[in-house]
Structure formats: structure tokens, C-alpha cells
Amino acid sequence: MEHFWVVGTDTDVGKTFITTLFMRHLQMQGLKVIPYKPVQTGEVADEGRYYYQDTTSYLEYSLQPLDKEALNTYSFSLPASPHYAAELEGETIKEDRLLNTIEKLKLDYDTVICEGAGGLYVPFHSNTTLTLLDVIEQSALPVILVAKTKLGTINHTLLSVKALQARNIDLLGIVFNQFEQSPLEKNSIDTILRFIDVPSVVIEANCTIESFDDKAVFERLMTYDI
Numbered sequence: 001m002e003h004f005w006v007v008g009t010d011t012d013v014g015k016t017f018i019t020t021l022f023m024r025h026l027q028m029q030g031l032k033v034i035p036y037k038p039v040q041t042g043e044v045a046d047e048g049r050y051y052y053q054d055t056t057s058y059l060e061y062s063l064q065p066l067d068k069e070a071l072n073t074y075s076f077s078l079p080a081s082p083h084y085a086a087e088l089e090g091e092t093i094k095e096d097r098l099l100n101t102i103e104k105l106k107l108d109y110d111t112v113i114c115e116g117a118g119g120l121y122v123p124f125h126s127n128t129t130l131t132l133l134d135v136i137e138q139s140a141l142p143v144i145l146v147a148k149t150k151l152g153t154i155n156h157t158l159l160s161v162k163a164l165q166a167r168n169i170d171l172l173g174i175v176f177n178q179f180e181q182s183p184l185e186k187n188s189i190d191t192i193l194r195f196i197d198v199p200s201v202v203i204e205a206n207c208t209i210e211s212f213d214d215k216a217v218f219e220r221l222m223t224y225d226i
């Protein structure tokens, strides 16, 4: 196991949170790791400071120095689907740039963790059918799927898994994220795993990056040679 995607059943499910946790865990194992967010949208303005939440999380929590320029290819201000945010800025996302960047990073790092944008069927263009899923498929890398545990996740998760299976994309496992211990959440997780047989882990809500130290979570989803 070397390079992989962290994708989600939706936006805001915890892809960056999980990417950051995996980055730190693998760095602690002595691997040279880079998180890569090919396309990010939603510039945050905070008291005169402008930043993007995804790449800022990587920089803030990395245990190794990161080349800021290598973390991302396209950033668009509007918190919207990449196809729309790019159109408003007169930009065209070129999938070859993304794929070539991934291939170059793979030469320079032990592990490249690519974070998706939103969910799988997020369009990259306003005038073609290119989606994030197409780029993942072309990258030929496996994925870890991040899902909510709240109501709605059964459908979203099964749809996402079926979409991955239809493209023969290797699903390393599912991270059920922000679990708040309710019987409904537990039933949703059990129901999803009744339909699909893949490794899975559950991460509680209200975790902090710095304090998270459950190695078993990572080792259940991947093996890596040090």
C-alpha cells in the first residue's frame, strides 16, 4: 500500500480530517508523506487572512516540512462545485495536469494521499461530463471512502461504493466518521456492512487531530512497508 485517495460520500464528511490523520500516522511510521488536494474550492476570509481549509489543515498539522506549492493544483474562491467555481474564474481544470502531478509526486514521496473534492460525481467542467471519479479511475489508485454516520448515510455510502465498483476502483475501506454513539447510527453502519464486505473503522465525533492516537484505525485499512 503506498498511494491512495481519500474520497467522500459528500462534501463536509471529513475527508480533510481523515487525510490529515493518515498523513500524521504514516509520517510517524517514518514514511515521507505528501497530501495532495488537486482541486479545492471555498476560500475562507478571516480578519484579513485568506486561506483554503484543506491545504491549511495539511500545513498546520504535518509532522514533516511540506512544499506548499505541491499540495494543490487548482483553487477557486467560490465554495461551490469545481465546475462552477472554475467557470466563474474563467479557468478550465485540465485532468492531465492533475494526473501528471500525481505521477510526479509518487516519484518524490513514499506516500501520496490525494483528497477528493466533494463527493465522487463532482463535475470538473461546465461543458463536459468529466468528474472527479474519472480522474480517480485514470489515476489507478485505490481509495478510502469517508462517510457520515448520520441519517442519509446508508444511501449515500452504498451509491458511492457501487460507483467505485462499476469502475473497478479498489476500495481499501470505509471510515464512518463523526460517530455519536446513537442506536440509529450503529444500525446504519451495520446495515451498510450487510450490503458490502469491506474493512471499516469508526471515528468518533469531536476528536482533535493532535490527540488522535488510535493506530489500529489506520492498520485496519492498510498495510505499508517501512
Ligand SMILES: Nc1ncnc2c1ncn2[C@@H]1O[C@H](COP(=O)(O)OP(=O)(O)OP(=O)(O)O)[C@@H](O)[C@H]1O
Pocket (backbone or CB within 6 Å): 008, 010, 011, 012, 013, 014, 015, 016, 017, 018, 053, 054, 116, 117, 118, 119, 177, 178, 179, 203, 204, 205, 206, 207, 208
Ligand atoms: N471526527 C471528527 N471529529 C471532530 N471534527 C471533525 C471530525 N471529522 C470532521 N471534523 C470537522 O468537520 C468539518 C468538515 O470536515 P472536513 O473539512 O474534513 O470535510 P471534507 O469532507 O474535507 O469537506 P470538503 O468537501 O470541503 O473537502 C471540519 O471542521 C473538520 O475539522
Ligand SMILES: C[C@H](N)[C@H](N)CCCCCC(=O)O
Pocket (backbone or CB within 6 Å): 011, 012, 040, 041, 042, 078, 079, 080, 081, 082, 117, 118, 119, 122
Ligand atoms: C465547497 C465545498 N466545501 C467543496 N469544496 C466542494 C463541494 C462540491 C459539491 C458539489 C455537489 O455535489 O453539489
Ligand SMILES: [Mg+2]
Pocket (backbone or CB within 6 Å): 015, 016, 017, 054, 115
Ligand atoms: Mg476537505
